Amino acid sequence: MSALEVLSVVSEVYPLVKTGGLADVAGALPGALAQEGVTVRTLVPGYPAVKAALEKPKVVTKIGDLFGGPAKVLAGRAAGLDLFVIDAAHLYDRPGNPYHDGDGVDWPDNPFRFAALAKVAAQIGIEGAAGFRPQVVHTHDWQTGLTAAYLEYDGRKRPGTVATIHNLAFQGQYPKDLLPALHLPDHAWGVDGVEYYDTIGFLKAGLRMSDRVTTVSPTYAAEIRSGEGGMGLSGLLSGRAGVVSGILNGIDIDVWNPAIDPLIAAHFDAASPSSRRPNKTALQRRMGLRIDSKAMVFGVVSRLSWQKGLDMVLEGIETILASGGQLALLGSGDRDLVDGFRRAAAAHPGRVACVIGYDESLAHLVQAGADVLMVPSRFEPCGLTQLCALRYGAIPLVTRVGGLADTIIDANEMALDAGTGTGVVFTPPHVDMFRAAVQRAAALHEDQSIWRRLMKNAMRTDVSWARSASRYAALYRDLVAERGG
Ligand code: ADP
Ligand code: GLC
Numbered sequence: 001m002s003a004l005e006v007l008s009v010v011s012e013v014y015p016l017v018k019t020g021g022l023a024d025v026a027g028a029l030p031g032a033l034a035q036e037g038v039t040v041r042t043l044v045p046g047y048p049a050v051k052a053a054l055e056k057p058k059v060v061t062k063i064g065d066l067f068g069g070p071a072k073v074l075a076g077r078a079a080g081l082d083l084f085v086i087d088a089a090h091l092y093d094r095p096g097n098p099y100h101d102g103d104g105v106d107w108p109d110n111p112f113r114f115a116a117l118a119k120v121a122a123q124i125g126i127e128g129a130a131g132f133r134p135q136v137v138h139t140h141d142w143q144t145g146l147t148a149a150y151l152e153y154d155g156r157k158r159p160g161t162v163a164t165i166h167n168l169a170f171q172g173q174y175p176k177d178l179l180p181a182l183h184l185p186d187h188a189w190g191v192d193g194v195e196y197y198d199t200i201g202f203l204k205a206g207l208r209m210s211d212r213v214t215t216v217s218p219t220y221a222a223e224i225r226s227g228e229g230g231m232g233l234s235g236l237l238s239g240r241a242g243v244v245s246g247i248l249n250g251i252d253i254d255v256w257n258p259a260i261d262p263l264i265a266a267h268f269d270a271a272s273p274s275s276r277r278p279n280k281t282a283l284q285r286r287m288g289l290r291i292d293s294k295a296m297v298f299g300v301v302s303r304l305s306w307q308k309g310l311d312m313v314l315e316g317i318e319t320i321l322a323s324g325g326q327l328a329l330l331g332s333g334d335r336d337l338v339d340g341f342r343r344a345a346a347a348h349p350g351r352v353a354c355v356i357g358y359d360e361s362l363a364h365l366v367q368a369g370a371d372v373l374m375v376p377s378r379f380e381p382c383g384l385t386q387l388c389a390l391r392y393g394a395i396p397l398v399t400r401v402g403g404l405a406d407t408i409i410d411a412n413e414m415a416l417d418a419g420t421g422t423g424v425v426f427t428p429p430h431v432d433m434f435r436a437a438v439q440r441a442a443a444l445h446e447d448q449s450i451w452r453r454l455m456k457n458a459m460r461t462d463v464s465w466a467r468s469a470s471r472y473a474a475l476y477r478d479l480v481a482e483r484g485g
Pocket of ligand 1: 019020021022025131280301302330331357358359363382383384385386406
């Protein structure tokens with residue numbers, strides 16, 4: 001098989017800049033694809049953290065005016081990744097979150113900051129850079145959606161394009177009068193172009209104009225073709241069903257490896273699940289929960305948003321406590337949820353604990369120390385925390401939606417008989433069903449031999465990128481062959 005070159009275009013990448021699972025995927029997939037004979041270079045904005053991490057940067061292109069100021073494209077390595085970085089101070093030289101200021105207000109020039117990312121991606125796609133000539137340009141989410149449009153309207157021979165949806169809830173819509181300022185031609189304004197409900201739709205453009213569309217689980221690929229799940233794009237996605245597919249995310253099993261993880265209190269693996277125990281004590285201590293090896297610890301590591309369904313946890317908290325359980329929550333996000341969990345922690349000291357914020361090391365300890373990891377999402381394109389939970393033997397308690405449905409096998413009686421259950425799955429996402437799921441988990445936990453079996457099943461699940469990387473590689477090769485090599 002000949003080597004294939006792919007340019008991945010993305011607005012965040014682990015471990016340099018991360019706000020969610022998108023960064024994890026962008027950081028881990030290139031390494032997994034290398035095993036498949038695919039060479040990936042990743043194009044990212046030059047946020048301060050990215051520029052600081054870049055080893056031996058070389059200037060490969062200079063751009064006189066990139067949406068209001070000069071820019072350079074740098075090439076170099078960082079965190080084991082081959083990167084192209086857009087060095088454009090007027091767009092990216094800002095501290096903190098890549099999308100908004102310290103008060104959570106989106107940067108007003110976001111359409112230009114991410115159009116610039118797409119524009120440079122298209123330029124590298126057509127002209128190459130530093131001897132790298134991608135046969136495929138793979139974009140992720142709305143921030144990179146205009147790439148396919150710039151490639152198409154350029155008119156020159158272009159590489160194949162793949163757009164991956166990580167979350168349809170974020171679509172990047174901007175006023176139509178920005179069309180000329182975004183260097184889009186007049187004829188881009190139309191249903192086959194960037195027009196979307198009378199705005200410029202960045203994600204819509206990517207989904208309409210890319211050769212292939214993927215999303216991060218097969219079930220989500222089906223859900224987004226229905227009215228509600230499609231969030232305004234179901235018509236477009238149904239119309240393009242022939243080129244839409246779902247490829248499950250994996251996790252980086254070197255970053256998430258309980259046998260060597262430096263961020264946890266005691267190492268363990270599927271052959272020695274009982275060595276896991278000191279992590280529970282360490283978690284209880286670190287979070288201020290009562291030290292009690294018998295109490296079932298229900299963990300959460302999540303953005304606190306409507307998507308994640310954590311209002312159900314807040315409302316159903318008494319059921320967790322009634323079964324003798326404890327809640328250990330790590331998260332950040334919506335004000336009302338933050339306030340709610342803080343109040344619950346104050347009302348139940350030693351039994352409910354929350355850490356509000358982003359804490360990579362505590363995330364690992366929750367996975368290693370909790371008995372159950374809850375992801376009761378209303379929708380979930382894939383979800384990564386339930387995959388980490390499988391690997392760390394925290395039994396996932398999840399809703400049957402999107403990637404949760406595709407990755408967790410409900411431990412019902414038949415599944416237990418067949419020796420296949422890995423978690424507790426419930427539907428629909430309603431607090432009554434959540435309460436019943438908590439009770440079911442507690443009942444399973446009472447029989448320690450069943451629980452041990454569940455943990456073993458969970459920990460033996462292959463959550464690596466191997467299978468899915470070969471699916472992406474096959475998709476790229478198929479696309480390249482279709483476009484004439
Ligand atoms: P999403 O991208 O929708 O937020 P995912 O489950 O795909 O959900 O990915 C979330 C990623 O962010 C995981 O790697 C998870 O461990 C991490 N994460 C989420 N919240 C926190 C937090 N408060 N502290 C540390 N890591 C977090
Ligand atoms: C999004 C989704 C999440 C998915 C992640 C990575 O943030 O909400 O389900 O796992 O992207 O694909």
